[in-house]
Amino acid sequence: MLFNPITLLPFLLLLTPTSSNPIPVPDGLILEARAGATCGSVTYTATQTNAASQKAYALYQAGTTLGSGAYPHTYNNYEGFTFAVDGPYQEFPILSSGAIYSGESPGADRVVINTSGKQAGTITHTGASGNNFLQCT
Numbered sequence: 001m002l003f004n005p006i007t008l009l010p011f012l013l014l015l016t017p018t019s020s021n022p023i024p025v026p027d028g029l030i031l032e033a034r035a036g037a038t039c040g041s042v043t044y045t046a047t048q049t050n051a052a053s054q055k056a057y058a059l060y061q062a063g064t065t066l067g068s069g070a071y072p073h074t075y076n077n078y079e080g081f082t083f084a085v086d087g088p089y090q091e092f093p094i095l096s097s098g099a100i101y102s103g104e105s106p107g108a109d110r111v112v113i114n115t116s117g118k119q120a121g122t123i124t125h126t127g128a129s130g131n132n133f134l135q136c137t
């Protein structure tokens with residue numbers, strides 16, 4: 001009876017880790033599975049664009065920003081791109097290192113989500129003039 005599961009239960013409950021994620025993903029977040037993207041010579045998998053978009057939406061929902069560029073922030077689409085979903089839009093860095101953006105230099109590439117948390121697309125400064133963007137392919 002030493003390992004009776006009933007007598008062990010209180011200890012198992014004590015050992016059950018609680019969430020250590022500082023930014024919970026909101027229940028309402030529904031991200032559509034999308035193909036990856038190629039921005040200049042950098043290719044992102046759908047898993048990577050999803051992860052960046054989820055982080056962007058979690059921060060947006062929390063009213064929090066990261067980095068000196070205050071990401072995520074409004075993307076006005078002055079370029080007039082056609083996206084998969086309607087705006088208003090938010091842009092957030094997606095890093096070629098594969099890391100999730102946490103406030104460092106944002107690099108050239110961004111995911112775009114709408115304010116309902118839907119993925120709109122991926123854009124890049126690579127190959128664009130000045131501060132303009134091009135759509136990733």
Ligand SMILES: *[C@@H]1O[C@H](CO)[C@@H](O)[C@H](O)[C@H]1NC(C)=O
Nearest residue numbers: 085086087088114115116118
């Ligand atoms: C975001 O996109 C979804 C899917 O197209 C749409 O239903 C929703 O209304 C959009 N949100 C906003 C704030 O436009």
